[in-house]
Amino acid sequence: xxxxxxxxxxxxxxxxxxxxxxxxxxxxxxxxxxxxxxxxxxxxxxxxxxxxxxxxxxxxxxxxxxxxxxxxxxxxxxxxxxxxxxxxxxxxxxxxxxxxxxxxxxxxxxxxxxxxxxxxxxxxxxxxxxxxxxxxxxxxxxxxxxxxxxxxxxxxxxxxxxxxxxxxxxxxxxxxxxxxxxxxxxxxxxxxxxxxxxxxxxxxxxxxxxxxxxxxxxxxxxxxxxxxxxxxxxxxxxxxxxxxxxxxxxxxxxxxxxxxxxxxxxxxxxxxxxxxxxxxxxxxxxxxxxx
Amino acid sequence: xxxxxxxxxxxxxxxxxxxxxxxxxxxxxxxxxxxxxxxxxxxxxxxxxxxxxxxxxxxxxxxxxxxxxxxxxxxxxxxxxxxxxxxxxxxxxxxxxxxxxxxxxxxxxxxxxxxxxxxxxxxxxxxxxxxxxxxxxxxxxxxxxxxxxxxxxxxxxxxxxxxxxxxxxxxxxxxxxxxxxxxxxxxxxxxxxxxxxxxxxxxxxxxxxxxxxxxxxxxxxxxxxxxxxxxxxxxxxxxxxxxxxxxxxxxxxxxxxxxxxxxxxxxxxxxxxxxxxxxxxxxxxxxxxxxxxxxxxxxxxxxxxxxxxxxxxxxxxxxxxxxxxxxx
Numbered sequence: 001x002x003x004x005x006x007x008x009x010x011x012x013x014x015x016x017x018x019x020x021x022x023x024x025x026x027x028x029x030x031x032x033x034x035x036x037x038x039x040x041x042x043x044x045x046x047x048x049x050x051x052x053x054x055x056x057x058x059x060x061x062x063x064x065x066x067x068x069x070x071x072x073x074x075x076x077x078x079x080x081x082x083x084x085x086x087x088x089x090x091x092x093x094x095x096x097x098x099x100x101x102x103x104x105x106x107x108x109x110x111x112x113x114x115x116x117x118x119x120x121x122x123x124x125x126x127x128x129x130x131x132x133x134x135x136x137x138x139x140x141x142x143x144x145x146x147x148x149x150x151x152x153x154x155x156x157x158x159x160x161x162x163x164x165x166x167x168x169x170x171x172x173x174x175x176x177x178x179x180x181x182x183x184x185x186x187x188x189x190x191x192x193x194x195x196x197x198x199x200x201x202x203x204x205x206x207x208x209x210x211x212x213x214x215x216x217x218x219x220x221x222x223x224x225x226x227x228x229x230x231x232x233x234x235x236x237x238x239x240x241x242x243x244x245x246x247x248x249x250x251x252x253x254x255x256x257x258x259x260x261x262x263x264x265x266x267x268x269x270x271x272x273x274x275x276x277x278x279x280x281x282x283x284x285x286x287x288x289x290x291x
Numbered sequence: 292x293x294x295x296x297x298x299x300x301x302x303x304x305x306x307x308x309x310x311x312x313x314x315x316x317x318x319x320x321x322x323x324x325x326x327x328x329x330x331x332x333x334x335x336x337x338x339x340x341x342x343x344x345x346x347x348x349x350x351x352x353x354x355x356x357x358x359x360x361x362x363x364x365x366x367x368x369x370x371x372x373x374x375x376x377x378x379x380x381x382x383x384x385x386x387x388x389x390x391x392x393x394x395x396x397x398x399x400x401x402x403x404x405x406x407x408x409x410x411x412x413x414x415x416x417x418x419x420x421x422x423x424x425x426x427x428x429x430x431x432x433x434x435x436x437x438x439x440x441x442x443x444x445x446x447x448x449x450x451x452x453x454x455x456x457x458x459x460x461x462x463x464x465x466x467x468x469x470x471x472x473x474x475x476x477x478x479x480x481x482x483x484x485x486x487x488x489x490x491x492x493x494x495x496x497x498x499x500x501x502x503x504x505x506x507x508x509x510x511x512x513x514x515x516x517x518x519x520x521x522x523x524x525x526x527x528x529x530x531x532x533x534x535x536x537x538x539x540x541x542x543x544x545x546x547x548x549x550x551x552x553x554x555x556x557x558x559x560x561x562x563x564x565x566x567x568x569x570x571x572x573x574x575x576x577x578x579x580x581x582x583x584x585x586x587x588x589x590x591x592x593x594x595x596x597x598x599x600x601x602x603x604x605x606x607x608x609x610x611x612x613x614x615x616x617x618x619x
Contacts, residue, residue, distance in 0.1 A: 035415040086599050092414035093361050097555060098598045100363065100418075104548055105591025112584065219544060223426070226419060261434040268423035268430075275420045276408040 002134035007256040013141040015248020016148040020203035021225025022240035024196040030235040031192035038103035040222020042197045046204025047213040069201040076197025110215035118212035227271040322469045342468035344569035348553040350522030356559030359495035364425020368520040370542030372527025398524030406516040432539040444538030558604020
C-alpha cells in the first residue's frame, strides 16, 4: 500500500509535467492543425536556460524564471517567422521534416552551449516532505500540480473569455471566414507558436528541481507530452491535463512493478495503441480526422 | 489515333528505359573502375559505407518520395537486420549466409505486423506512430542485454565467406555491397516503371483520388513499406558483417533522421538522388573533422533549408536554378 502510494505520488509529479508539455501541443494544434516535432526541445531550452540564468549567472529565481520563459518564447517567435512562415508548400510531410530538422538543430545547439553533461538545480523552496500513510509526498510535487492546474485554468479563460483568444479559435476553424471578419490570421498563428513554446518553457523550468537536465532530454519529453495530448484528445486543454496525469501514473506503476528499463516503452506502446484504436483520445468525444 | 499515341508512348518508354539501362551500365562501370583504382583501405571502406547508405536511402525513398508516406523509425528495420544476424551468428554459431534469411524474414514480418495498423494513419500521426515504433525497438535492443549485449554492444560478429575466400578482406566486400546496390537500383527502377510504381505515385498525388479510381491504397502502401523494410534489413546485415560490432547507438532516432536527410537531400522520388544524398552525407563527416560536434546542427539546418528553399531536393533544385538563370 505504501509502495503503491509512493508510485502514484511520483507518477502524479511526472504526469503534471507531461500535462504542461501536452498543453503546448494542444494550443498549437488547436490554432494551426500543426504538430511541432521540436516542441520537446523548447522544454529542454527552458530547463537548461533557467539553470544557466539562476545557477550560472546568479540571477534571483523569480526573475530567472520569467527570463527563461520569455527567452524561449522569443526563439519560438523566430522559429515561426524563419522556418514555418517561409514554407511555400505547407503540406504535412514538409512541415514534419522542417520541425524534425528544427528539433535536431536545437538539440545540436544545446549540446554546444551546455555540453554533454547533465545539469541539475536545487529545489526552489525547501520544506520537509509530508508523510501520507508511510509514503513521502514532496512539497515540490504539490506546487507543480498547482502550477499545472492554474496554467490550464488561465489558458482556458484566455481562449473562452478574451477577444484575442476567441479570434485564435475562429482563425483555426476557418482561415477565410476569420480573415473576412478582420482577424489578422497570420498574427494568430504566430501567437499560437509563441504561446505553445512558452508553455513548453514553463514545463522546462518546473522540471529542473526534480530531474537531471541535459541537451538530449527534449525528444523523450516531447513524445510523452504528445502521447498525453493524444490520450486526452488533441486540441483539448483539459484533455491534455488528464492525459498527462494518466500517462505519468501508468508509467510510474509500470516502472515500479514491471521493469524500469522498459519505462519509456510504456509511453510509446500507449501512444501506438491510442493511434490505432481511438485517435480521438479517451476523453475526446468527436472522431478525430486522421488526415 | 489510339494506336498512334500508344506507339508514341511506347517509343518514349523504350527510350527512357534505354537511358536508364545506359546509366546503370555506366554506374556499374564506374563501380568496377573505382574498385581497381582505389587501393587505399580507408577509401574502400568509405565507398562501402556509401553503398550501404544508398541501399537504405533507396528503400526509404520508395516509401517517402514515391508514396508520400513518412517513416521516422526506419532505423528499427536496419537494426533488426543487423541484430538478428549478429545474434544468430554469435550466440548460435549460424553461418552468416544462413542467418541472412531469418534476419530479412524477421524484418519483413515485423514490417507486416506494424505496417497494417500504422499505415492506416497519415501525415503527423503516421510520423508519430513510426517514431514511437522506432523508439520501442531501440529500447528493446538496449534492454535485451542477454542477447544484444545492451548499450555496450555486441562484438565478434563473423565476417562473410564464400568457401575459403573471406569477403570482408580488401575489395571483396566493396564488390559485394555495390553488387547489392546495383541490384537494388535495377529492382527499384523496374518497380517504379511498373503498374505498382504508378499506383504508388497516385497515392502520393492524392490518396482519395487513387482510391476512387480503384487503387487498393492500403495494400500498395503495405507492400512498399515491407519492401523498404527488407532493403533496410539487407543494409543492416551488410553493416553488421562488415564492421563485426554493433551497438544500439547506430539504430537510434538520429539514425532514422540521417536516413530521412539522405532522402531529402537527394530529392524525394529520385533514384539517382538517393545515390547523391547517401554519398554526400557519408562523405561529409569524413571531410569535416570536427563534424561530431556539429553533426546535429548541420543535419537540422540541411533538413530545414532544403525543405524551405529546394523541396525537390538539392540536385533538382540546383538544376532548376541553373535552367532559370540560363533562360533569363
